Amino acid sequence: MADQKNHFQPLYDEKQKLLGIVISPELWMAIEKEANPIFDAALATLTGKSPETVEEVPEPMKNFEQFKEYWDFAYELPYDVHCDQCGQQTENWLEDEPRKFRLRNANLGGLLCFTCMKCNASVAKKHFKKHVAVECTPRKTS
């Protein structure tokens, strides 16, 4: 093909300082799938942040401590969590290392929200005076 178009072009400022490399949309389309993880890894090295630590929100342990403090139901606070979507379960989510379920939210109204680390489903445990209602919703696909 006698295509004169430059697929790969260095870009300089007026002082001949290299600003970056421009690649054509066609070239990008051809390599995007393979290049993306390489870019992510390289960016993590350049910025000193791994992609996981950027996205991972810490568990709201303070809220959970409060939750425990205000606990006044007749039964012991249960620590077991179960995922209806993938069957993952634990007797005590706090003791799992690494976590099988991550605490996402704890509120004094009696609600504990977890994320299943296996399938990303959301597990909500609603604590009532005499029982616990568990709701499991599959991961939102956006």
Ligand SMILES: [Zn+2]
């Ligand atoms: Zn699951």
